[in-house]
Amino acid sequence: xxLKGLDIFKLSPKKNCKECGSPTCMAFSMKVAQGAxxxxxxxxxxxxxxxQLNEATxxxxxxxxxxxxxxxxxxxxxxxxxxxxxxxxxxxxxxxxLCNCMDDAAIEAKLAEIPKVDYERIGERMFVEMVxxxxxxxxxxxxxLDLVKKAEGLGRVLILGCTDxxxxxxxxxxxxxxxxxxxxxxxxxxxxxxxxxxxxxVVLGVQGADANELYDxxxxxxxxxxxxxxxxxxxxxxxxxxxxxxxFRKAAIKDSDRTCGYPSIVRVDQLAKGNAxxxxxxxxxxTMKYGSIVVLEQMTYAExxxxxxxxxxxxxxxxxxxxxxxxIYPLNGADENSICVTTVDFALTYFVVSGxxxxxxxxxxLIINDAGGLSVLTSWAAGKFSAGSIxxxxxxxxIEGKLKSRKLIIPGKxxxxxxxxxxxxxxxxxxxxxxxxVQLVKFMKDITA
Amino acid sequence: xxxTAKSGKFNAKINTVEIGTxxxxxxxxxxxxxPFYTFDDAIxxxxxxxxxxxxxxxxxxxxxxxKCYEGCESVVDMAKKxxxxxxxxxxxxxxxxxxxxxxxxxxxxxIQLVKDIxxxxxxxxxxxxxxxxxxxxxxxxxxxxxxxxxNALILAAKEENYKTIGxxxxxxxxxxxxAESAVDINLAKQLNVLLTQLGVDGKNVVMNIGTxxxxxxxxxxxxxxxxxxxxxxxxxxxxxxxxxxxPVASEVWGVKEAMASEADMPEWGCQEERGIDMExxxxxxxxxxxxxxxxxxxxxxxxxxxxxxSELV
Ligand code: B12
Ligand code: SF4
Numbered sequence: 001x002x003l004k005g006l007d008i009f010k011l012s013p014k015k016n017c018k019e020c021g022s023p024t025c026m027a028f029s030m031k032v033a034q035g036a037x038x039x040x041x042x043x044x045x046x047x048x049x050x051x052q053l054n055e056a057t058x059x060x061x062x063x064x065x066x067x068x069x070x071x072x073x074x075x076x077x078x079x080x081x082x083x084x085x086x087x088x089x090x091x092x093x094x095x096x097x098l099c100n101c102m103d104d105a106a107i108e109a110k111l112a113e114i115p116k117v118d119y120e121r122i123g124e125r126m127f128v129e130m131v132x133x134x135x136x137x138x139x140x141x142x143x144x145l146d147l148v149k150k151a152e153g154l155g156r157v158l159i160l161g162c163t164d165x166x167x168x169x170x171x172x173x174x175x176x177x178x179x180x181x182x183x184x185x186x187x188x189x190x191x192x193x194x195x196x197x198x199x200x201x202v203v204l205g206v207q208g209a210d211a212n213e214l215y216d217x218x219x220x221x222x223x224x225x226x227x228x229x230x231x232x233x234x235x236x237x238x239x240x241x242x243x244x245x246x247x248f249r250k251a252a253i254k255d256s257d258r259t260c261g262y263p264s265i266v267r268v269d270q271l272a273k274g275n276a277x278x279x280x281x282x283x284x285x286x287t288m289k290y291g292s293i294v295v296l297e298q299m300t301y302a303e304x305x306x307x308x309x310x311x312x313x314x315x316x317x318x319x320x321x322x323x324x325x326x327x328i329y330p331l332n333g334a335d336e337n338s339i340c341v342t343t344v345d346f347a348l349t350y351f352v353v354s355g356x357x358x359x360x361x362x363x364x365x366l367i368i369n370d371a372g373g374l375s376v377l378t379s380w381a382a383g384k385f386s387a388g389s390i391x392x393x394x395x396x397x398x399i400e401g402k403l404k405s406r407k408l409i410i411p412g413k414x415x416x417x418x419x420x421x422x423x424x425x426x427x428x429x430x431x432x433x434x435x436x437x438v439q440l441v442k443f444m445k446d447i448t449a
Numbered sequence: 450x451x452x453t454a455k456s457g458k459f460n461a462k463i464n465t466v467e468i469g470t471x472x473x474x475x476x477x478x479x480x481x482x483x484p485f486y487t488f489d490d491a492i493x494x495x496x497x498x499x500x501x502x503x504x505x506x507x508x509x510x511x512x513x514x515x516k517c518y519e520g521c522e523s524v525v526d527m528a529k530k531x532x533x534x535x536x537x538x539x540x541x542x543x544x545x546x547x548x549x550x551x552x553x554x555x556x557x558x559x560i561q562l563v564k565d566i567x568x569x570x571x572x573x574x575x576x577x578x579x580x581x582x583x584x585x586x587x588x589x590x591x592x593x594x595x596x597x598x599x600n601a602l603i604l605a606a607k608e609e610n611y612k613t614i615g616x617x618x619x620x621x622x623x624x625x626x627x628a629e630s631a632v633d634i635n636l637a638k639q640l641n642v643l644l645t646q647l648g649v650d651g652k653n654v655v656m657n658i659g660t661x662x663x664x665x666x667x668x669x670x671x672x673x674x675x676x677x678x679x680x681x682x683x684x685x686x687x688x689x690x691x692x693x694x695x696p697v698a699s700e701v702w703g704v705k706e707a708m709a710s711e712a713d714m715p716e717w718g719c720q721e722e723r724g725i726d727m728e729x730x731x732x733x734x735x736x737x738x739x740x741x742x743x744x745x746x747x748x749x750x751x752x753x754x755x756x757x758x759s760e761l762v
Contacts, residue, residue, distance in 0.1 A: 082679070084672040116716070121664075215452035238760040243488040247454040255455055277729055277753040278760075284663070284730035285757070288671070288737035302722035305706040306730040309664015316668055348666065352705070375666055381631070415550075438705040441713070 003056045005030035011052060013044035060252045061261040063090070064228065066203050067157035068179040073129065075230070075292040076263035081253055083318060090263075091315040092287045094307070095130035095159055095295045097269045098151055100144040107147065110298070114154055117304045122322070122351045126308040128156060132183075132269070132295045133171075135162035141170070148174055159183050159205070159265070159293070165192035172200040181205055181293075183232055183265060187217050194226045205230040205265055211244050219259050229262045230292070235270040238282065242289065249290040263292030272297065279303070287311055322347035323373030326393070328402060329354065334363040336402065339448065341409040341433070342390065344371035344379050353411075356437045360444035365403055369393050376413045387420035394425060409433045409447075458482055458490040461685035463678075463741065464652045465494065466692050468539065468602045468625050469573025475538050477655065477741040478692030483678060484739045485761040495762035497538040497742040498755050499575060500531045501698045504546045504554065504562055510746070511702055513721035517748050528566040534748040536755030539573040541604075541744045542566055543699065547579035547588050556584075560591045567596055574601040575627075575744065577696065586613040593618040604694070605629035605657050608636070611643055619649030627694065632659035632669045634676045634689070641688045654691045655742075662701045663731040674738035695735045698746035701727045725749050733757060 009029035020042040022028035031037045032053075039045050039053055063077035073093055080086045096114050098107060118127040131151045135144045144162075148171045151158055158180035162168045168182055183205030185193040190206070197204035206221060206229055208214025214231065221229060231248055233241040245264050252261035266286045272279035279296060280303050286294050287310055296303070316322065323345045330338070331354065343353050345368050354366060370393055371379035379385035394400065406428050410417060412435035421430045434443055458481055465479035475497050482489040484496075503509050506524040517534075521527040532540050542563060546554040567574060576592045578585035590613055593603050605627030606614035619626040626649055630636035637658045645651045658677060661667045674693065680686040701707055707724035709717065717723060728750040732743045736758070745751050 082672070082675045083668065084676055211454075212451040238757075239487065242485060242761060246486065247452075247488060250457065251452075251454055260452075275753075275756070277725060277749060278756055280726045280729045281733040281753055281757040284733035285737050288734050300722070301717040302719065302726040303730075305717070305723060306663040306727045309662075309706075310667060310730060310734055313664060313666070313668040314671060318668070318672065356705075378666075436703050436705070436708065438708045 003033055003053065005033040007056070008032050008039075008053065011045070011049040013042065013046075015044060017044075019043060055258075058258070059261075060256050060258065061249075062227065062229075062258075062263070064203055064230065064263050066179055066181050068177060071129075071155070071157050071178070073157060076261075078249070079253065081250060083314060087317045087319065088315050090292070091311055092291050093129045093293050094283070094299060095132045095156075095293055096128050096299050097132035097134055097161075097295050097297060098147060099134040099136055100139040100147045101134075101136035107150070111150060111154065113298065114156070117299050117301055121308060121312060122347055124308075124312060126304065128299050130157045130159055130181075130293060130295075132159040132161055135160070135164065135167055135171075135184075137164065141167050145171055145174060152178065157181070159295070163189055163193075163207075165189055165196050168193065169196045169200075172196065172202065176200040176202060179203075181230060181265075183207070183230065185217060185221060185229075187213050190217050190221055191224065194221055194224050197228070198226060203228050203230055205232045206262075207232040207234065210234075210236070210240070211247065214244065215259060218262070222259060231260070231262045231264045233264055233266045233291075235267050238271050241266055241271055242285070245286060245290040264290060265293040265295065266291040267295050269295050269297040276303075280307075283307055284310060287314065321373040324350045324368060326368045326370040327397065328399070329366040329368060330363075331357050331366055332361055332363045334365050336365075336404045338363040338365050339405050339407045339409065340365045340367055340399075340403060342367040342369060343411050344369055344374060344376055344385055346371070346373050346375045346379070349375055352437045353440070356440040357444065360441040362444040362448050364444070365405070367394075367397075367399065367408075376411050380414050380417075385414065387417050387424050390417070390421060391424035407431060412436070454488065456489050457486055459682040459685075461682050461690065463681060463692055464654075464690050466625055466653060466655055468575070468600055468655075470598070470600050471571065473572050474600070475573050477694070481682065483682070484737055487762060492762050494741075495758050496736050496740060498536055498751050498758065499539040499541045499742060499744045500534060500537045500748070500751050501541040501543055501577075501696070501744050501746050502527050502531050503543040504559055509545070511707070511724060513724060514747055524562055525565045525569045529569050531748075532570040532572045534751055536752045537572065538742075538755075539575055539602075540566075540570055541575040541577055541696070543577040544579050544588055544592075547584050548581045549579075549584055550581065551579070556587050556591055559588060560595050563592050564595050567599060567601075574599060575604055575694075576601055577604045577699075577744075582607055582609040586610040589614045590617040593622040593624045596624060597622045600624065602627055602655055602694070604655075604696070606640070606644065608640055608643070611640060612647060615644045615647045615649050619644065619647070619653060626654050627657055628654050628691070629657040630659060632661075632666075632673050634658075634673055634680065637673070637677060638680075638686070638688050641691060645688070651687065651691065656691045656693050657696060658693055660695050660697060660700055660731075660735060662704045662706075662727060663734055664706075665700075665704060667731070667734065670735065671738045674735070674740065678739040692741035693739060694742040694744065695732075695740040696744040697728060697732045697735060698744055701731050702746060721747075725753075729753050
């Protein structure tokens with residue numbers, strides 16, 4: 001929220017001594033409001049006044065760091081509610097939960113399962129970045145501390161789900177170097193929890209029986225001077241968790257209510273109540289609407305593949321189209337005689353198609369056209385991937401001089417280009433491929449068999 | 450001091466459009482808040498979930514869905530079974546086989562099928578074309594005529610063929626007109642304007658603004674829907690207040706995550722689960738962006754999305 005000159009003037013020393021270079025304190029305040037000078041140019045602003053000013057000009061949503069070293073992650077810091085308004089800056093992170101109430105076999109199975117989802121998609125590593133370790137008093141402290149140690153072994157950022165300050169303190173002693181999150185402050189324990197979190201230098205998650213209690217507890221923690229917080233959207237119901245995720249984000253960004261301006265944590269593992277498919281629906285929902293961390297009961301490839309793709313899409317910068325350099329990409333040890341395959345320069349298309357072509361093991365030259373960084377059908381519909389543009393590109397790049405093969409495979413979605421391409425590229429045999437890249441392995445093997 | 454959220458309720462609202470007749474008729478739209486923002490105001494009509502079948506019958510389904518239709522001998526059997534799955538609000542029939550670049554089935558044959566299905570089920574019907582604009586002019590015109598009195602949704606009229614389909618479905622046979630555009634707010638608006646200029650009642654139009662599978666250019670879908678809802682509700686743009694329907698199934702069952710066999714991608718695990726989750730996660734995301742209805746293919750996805758909706762509304 002931008003401060004008005006008058007608000008700043010109220011905090012100013014009102015000496016009119018001109019030392020700042022402005023004729024009056026009022027003139028100086030106007031300049032500060034416009035962002036033309038920093039308050040630091042006046043030697044007489046009280047520390048308290050400066051703190052108030054900084055507070056008022058800080059971004060609406062806090063940027064919170066968790067994890068240490070290579071695992072450090074940034075949460076929050078968003079300035080808009082919709083990605084088309086600017087861009088979302090810090091993607092949703094996913095955690096899988098463990099509890100000391102689980103039996104040993106289940107714990108071992110989960111510990112072994114968590115690292116399994118780990119792959120790359122368009123230059124981004126996709127994996128379970130956090131592990132939630134829940135404390136259940138009935139199952140005992142010793143088992144919990146043991147579990148925390150074990151979970152740490154996975155090398156992911158930990159979230160300690162624990163509302164008992166003494167247990168939390170002991171657990172943090174073991175793992176605080178990794179900058180975990182301590183999730184468990186509530187209306188009745190927040191002072192003690194805040195002391196424990198602050199002493200260990202970690203972020204504190206705040207919970208509440210409902211939105212009001214949650215809000216009040218955050219406000220109380222802020223009063224204690226702790227602003228290194230996360231908002232837990234609660235486990236009462238899907239409806240309530242969604243309401244908190246949306247309303248807190250909205251209040252922070254639209255209405256500058258900073259008490260709401262913390263990253264969120266959503267306990268989908270609890271909300272889905274053991275229904276794995278509902279969990280998939282919920283994690284997608286909360287990736288769209290304002291989960292900073294979403295906790296799941298498990299992460300399988302089935303859930304992960306669409307989810308990480310969705311996240312990659314939603315958190316991409318709308319101002320920057322993702323494209324790859326046009327040109328010839330020899331794959332699988334191709335030489336000038338190897339068969340040619342062509343497609344567009346949209347990064348996603350390149351990634352999907354080249355991946356399949358590599359899997360086929362068939363040596364080939366992948367010719368990436370200059371299609372404005374658009375998908376096959378989009379660029380075709382926009383006239384940027386036509387027989388004319390392909391022929392022109394072939395000429396500019398001197399494809400015929402560089403390659404001896406005269407067989408060109410085109411994407412199935414633009415099968416209509418065949419006739420015209422044959423006319424524009426005399427001597428080339430134009431072969432129509434299937435529509436989807438997933439069919440490529442078989443197709444390439446068959447065609448070169 | 451308790452938490453006081455400002456209400457995000459708008460003065461404008463999305464049109465309420467009914468499809469189907471009798472007890473099973475459903476209402477789409479009508480809300481004056483963003484998707485699932487029940488804390489801003491009550492949402493009268495929860496988003497609807499449809500199931501899709503094609504004229505290709507059971508054999509044309511992905512293998513993992515075929516088993517859900519065990520015992521169905523004809524497309525009509527399949528339609529009856531589909532309509533009976535838990536959570537199904539409407540049945541969508543895609544006349545894929547009509548595509549001249551594909552099987553090129555004659556229009557008469559497909560229309561007969563539409564009639565037979567309509568006789569066999571009482572749920573609201575959505576009729577989708579072959580994706581070929583010329584063929585669809587004919588196919589959807591005839592389908593609108595054949596379903597007179599059923600208040601079906603004809604999906605869809607596009608910029609290239611809206612005159613024929615709009616006139617037939619919207620004016621001659623009083624069906625609900627689907628308006629399909631390509632992931633762009635201006636195109637969506639323009640088509641709605643053209644349809645109303647043709648005389649179609651804008652309150653009887655449902656938009657398909659285009660979609661993609663999660664991970665496949667989906668960000669454009671999100672932003673287009675977000676912007677359409679903002680224009681409709683915040684700015685009160687009546688030319689964009691039509692409810693949105695999103696055919697998720699026809700996108701998701703083509704991508705690798707859903708199609709690659711387990712033999713091909715052993716570490717990815719069960720193919721059926723991958724297809725279901727791709728469908729569920731894409732559907733949940735389009736609903737979160739403002740779709741008023743989704744069309745799905747796997748009965749398990751239908752059931753799950755129905756559960757999600759009932760948890761939220
Ligand atoms: C996102 C999107 C956009 C984005 C562009 C994003 C981008 N970088 O391309 C925006 C919003 C900008 C856009 C604009 C337009 N779009 Co657009 N868009 C889409 C959308 C939703 C997804 C496209 C996508 O990202 N696909 C993912 C990539 C990976 O797909 P792909 O490149 O085709 O690759 C796949 C296959 O083709 C295959 N493949 C690729 N190469 C090869 C090679 C071989 C050998 C093989 C075997 C396979 C293969 O592998 C991939 C996976 O299987 C589609 C609808 C859809 N669901 O597909 C419409 C769609 C492509 N758009 C369409 C249209 C009409 C347009 C516009 C012309 C609209 C307009 N009139 O303004 C504009 C044109 C752009 C311009 N003027 O600059 C239409 C095209 C209609 C048609 N059949 O011709 C579509 C199909 C929507 C529709 N149903 O009407 N669009
Ligand atoms: S230096 Fe400070 S006190 Fe002096 S005129 Fe400038 S603002 Fe006022």
